[in-house]
Amino acid sequence: MTDELLTISAFARQVGLTPSALRFYDDCGLLRPASVDEQNGYRYYAPSQEPRAALLRDLREIDLPLAEVRVVLDEGAAEGVAVVQAHLKTVEGKAEAARRATARILASLPAVPYECAVTLGGAELASAIRQVAAAASESDEIPALACVFLELGEDEVAVVATDRYRLSVRKLQPLGFAGYPRNLLVRASELTALAKWVGAAVEVRLETGPGGTALVVDGESRVVPVVDEEFPAYQSILDGLTPPACRVVVDRQQFLAVLTGETVALDIDSGKVTVTAVEPVGYARGELLGVLEGIGSGAVQLGFSASLLAAALSVSVGPDVLLELSAVDRPVVVRSADQGTFTTLVMPTRLDG
Structure with missing residues (x-):
């Protein structure tokens, strides 16, 4: 045998x-x-x-x-x-945790010759700064929330800001990368002031290391002050999003035109969006502001701060906008139909008091 x-x-x-x-x-x-x-x-x-x-x-x-x-x-x-x-999910979770821990460790060792340089398209970076910085807090009560978080990696650069009611994320593709991944926190006002200068360049190089951080365009260097604070774990927020109960695509400008007053109620059913005003006290239903014909599925009714939702729509790109909605205690995802690398999360407002 x-x-x-x-x-x-x-x-x-x-x-x-x-x-x-x-x-x-x-x-x-x-x-x-x-x-x-x-x-x-x-x-x-x-x-x-x-x-x-x-x-x-x-x-x-x-x-x-x-x-x-x-x-x-x-x-x-x-x-x-x-x-x-x-x-596989367990392994991926451990790898992500190890990557974040490694970045924290490297960032905490200033004595190590730690260098990182990322090259990005100037117009693309300027656009990302304008879109994302709008979600940063205007108050310095929590310093990190008045900043833009830059997550620098070889394959992707994430530009992130949040004021706890809104979270904006733009992902950029580096044109070049050298050194180690690095996370930076920069005041939104500082980056916004540099946006016009950056946008006029074909390429811009972001360099960071023991000697400081700077943006370099055609040999001209401008210092970028870095803030030493802890930024919220934005990726865990994105990973924790529940599947939406409702999706709808509507005309962005028409939607913006009906977002008046302090608080509005959105009644969405199979793509049709009915927008009504809500009284500030007692949340009583008010006058009809508009009915938008869109494309979508599912039904949900949620309230929003009109100015907060309008701000999210204003920094989107293109004629249409996609909303993914779940429940009053879950953020609504606002995506640009013409720019898949930009995402904004907006917290709803209770309508039942």
């Missing part, structure tokens, strides 16, 4: 495992040999065992615990898929 089987060494080469690993999986009961010579204890494997061995190899490659490996191998496809997908 052993003439039709493979030795442990031959089988190990065939499936990309080591003989010691095969012995271990035999001891664990995950991959038993097809035959064991009673006289010398040599293990032999059948060619039909190769698919199981290859799957076992791949599962261990992603560091799946042995108890979960057993589920994937022995308890059916549905159970196996669920285990692998759950493991």
